[in-house]
Amino acid sequence: MLDLWFDYKDLWLSGLKVTASLTLLAILLGFVLALPIGVARARNRGLSGVLAYGYVIFFRGMPLLVLLFLVYYGAGEFSRDLRSLGLWWFFRDAYYCGLLALVLNTAAYQAEIIRGSLNGIPSSIREANAALNLTRWTAFRRVLFPIAIARALPGLGNEFILLLKATSLLAIITIFDLMGQARFIFSETFDLRAYYVAALHYLVLVLVLEWLLRRIERRNAWAA
């Protein structure tokens, strides 16, 4: 199996780079999108609560593969409108379409994790905020948000790993991540070991990530 790795070293390394960049970008952008949705879900009042609930139901209810096709092939149908809006460069590119689908999907899952950790904060802390006369914004920024994030870390770490695995679906829309390179090398050589080499990559990536996340969690034990 090693020879197959060294024969196609450049391909594997570039695949690794694409997988890593997709995972990191998607988790970060997804977090930015998930934060307001998660807060709206935790408040669960008014129009924002309904919209946030609809978002979560919609994007968690469909398979990522379908969302991916919806964005990538669906956008092609509106190419004329997108061109006139000046957005075509974005939807023409499989990388951006894949990234968008990943972000929309992971934001729904991360929002639920954030909601859970916000709702889990004991009411005594909210009462202490009120007793200290903190404004709602200060209370959120200095007290509730740090606690919620520290509590959400195990869940978010899990989501990180699930997202890393999910990026492999993008190979179907011609992205050359690890999975895409494995498919390419398999089509060149008809050597099934290409998939095993890719599997080894994912295995190592996930094991390293799990180790890192455990270390980070230990530092945040105060929030539990």
Added chain:
Amino acid sequence: MELLSLLTPGPTGWGDELLIGLSMTLGLALATFPVSIMLSFLIHWARSSRRRPLRYLAQMHVSIFKSLPEILTLLIIYYQSQVVISWVADYAGLDSTLSISPFLAGLIALSLVISAYGSEVVRGALQAIGKGQVEAAQALGLSRFHCFWKVVLPQFWRHALPGLGNLWVILLKDTSLVSVIALSDLTHVAALAINTTREPFFFYLVIAAIYISLVIFSSWIQKRLERRAARGFVAGGRAHA
């Protein structure tokens, strides 16, 4: 309106094809789920076994199938089993055109993946029941089979249903992956429909809506089952009513 007429059954519409795709999706999920639950129990027992090799094997199963992307597992199972089958067929002097069906490959791959997660659900639920129940059953002289079947299993569902419901939803959505190996499930049928109608946005939106309704329906069923499994228990307490 023009778009909606594409959903009618018959030679011009895709309604009947989509229905067949839906039954394939549901069939695969319904066939896989019991297999993965049974496999989850086996893996949990192996993980808590006294024999070390068994423990290591089970731990490896969980680590591997929780780390590999589902699609990679599926492709490896699909292609590798083709190779193995033709190898065995050659060796036994049988017809070497035998091959594995995408349905079976999907069933095996998804069972392996779901059972890796399922073994943790089983462990959590059995821990929640507690050792006392098993010890009491042993003290009463029940055989191991009766202890499991009559004492542990009836209590198991109450603790395991939330986790199992989650797994069911994951499984339902993961069945869409078998469209990649050309099993004509919902996602695959949509791709076929798009090839002739050139309406990708509409068809993918329709099957997204179908998946979403399946998920919502599943969680409704799950809530009812949970209420049934918790009958006789005071809400929020451990005490027996």
